[in-house]
Amino acid sequence: MSILNINWKPEFGTIFTWFAMDKNGKIAVMVNNCFGDLPKCLLSIENAELLLDQLNEYMWEESSVYLTYPQNKRGDFKLDLYSYWRHKNNLGKEAIIAELINDFIHSGHYSDANLAINKGFFEYQAIEGSFEGEDYPVGYNDKTKMGDYFRYLMPTIYASIEDFPEELRHGIAVSDIIDFTNDRLLDNDKINDYFPRMYKK
Template sequence: MDLDLNWKPGSARIHTWIAMDKYGHLASMLNNGYGWLPSILLDIPNIKEKLSDLCEFIDGDSSKYINDIDKMGSYLIDLYSSWVYKNYDNKKMIIDELDNELKCGNRYSDAVIGAKMGMFFFQGLEGHSKGEDYPVGYDGETKMGDYYRFIVPTVFLTIEDIPIPLRNYIVVSDTLDFTKDRLLDNDKISEYFPRMYHD
């Protein structure tokens, strides 16, 4: 299904987009099939292809842009999915696994987003049914599609690290602070992120 203003979340419609908070911190946003994308983003012609270019750069898979970024920082796990990590006894087990992936050089590890790229990582709550997935460590009420803060970097990526042509596909919030805001209401995604980045 094309990414446009008629697009709606669904379990097979997994997309990643990049967001900036009011202080310039950058985050990778994975909707996990159930999270909305900002309407300002969906209104851009051919945004699916342009988002692919941006995300491939972030992942180090781009044939158009070289990514030699290494912030040489670390990462923290904030909230995590009760559904994805249902077989893990505690947060330490998740950290140990991610630390091992970093040590082994797994460049697709979620930890790379924080430690190497210096980005926050938010994910949409998923699961097979309502209430099956919730963010462990969060006391408030949540629903499928809400974005929870999974990875927190210790050193931050800046917009100057992103190739100029790709900056135009980053959505910006004038109210959020990724260092403090841990849970984003899925119904308000377009309110949180009303505009695109521009120099």
Template structure:
């Protein structure tokens, strides 16, 4: 499955991970990683033009060989670990070990990783709860209940990006919220993702 398979009838399923950009009510930007099970906003799925821009947008922020590379930017901030996957980091002894790994990854200059997006691009990063079966993964640091597909705030930037950092041709790829605040909202119910982000940037 690829970006070309996304449409209004698409449903989350095992096999393919999709990344999509989002903007909160204050204009801050996040990358949402669906980890197979996270839903995508209906506003995005019903917009073929926005879907077609997902790959170029991600290629741009990860600094691949894209046509907009001359508009690339750096924020020179830091990456802060917030919540994290108990499944993904099950081999680590404690939070400090994970924070060290996140810090080291965020400073890599030759290749930007997810950990580098907050420090270098000023982007929040949310991961969806993953696993092969319900309950296999859990969100460390969150006191409430979670389920597969719920998006939790994984990484936080210290210097924020805004819509102005992105060339206008790529902006329609961004799902927009009038209620969400990335600096405060740590978890998004997967069943309500289209309510959180009801429209695309225009």
């Protein structure tokens, strides 16, 4: 049973991954980590959860319907901000980069790094934790709160809407003001201002 609808609110439990396009046509994977909001324009779509499942299956190359994938970008990735809560045992940036590379070597297209290297996606993660202040993005000096999305991984070769099957493109939220190459943190309270509409050809 789908739980995503216009009245849905972020809460501890299910993690949703959604997709966004910035004002320049670049694509980001948005991981809500339970507490990040989803745009109302997405929640208002009938069967939104099924659509997100289809997009995620396509991203991980697990789709049984959409079997043609873009050629690998063969780019690189850059680590920007990262979760204190997830990496508190070793906050060194070089160690985290090494973990990402090792995961890419062993997990291939199932790794986070592959999303940047070969898919060309930015990746944003929502601040999580079991209470306010337990987690924050390392490397960001201004105030943040649970649910705010921080830029985690950056690609060097960028994906576009053309990398998705036409049948799935309407599941991508669009911004006219956000620039993924510049905007490191997205205020969770402003998600609907950032992403007011879904992609439409």
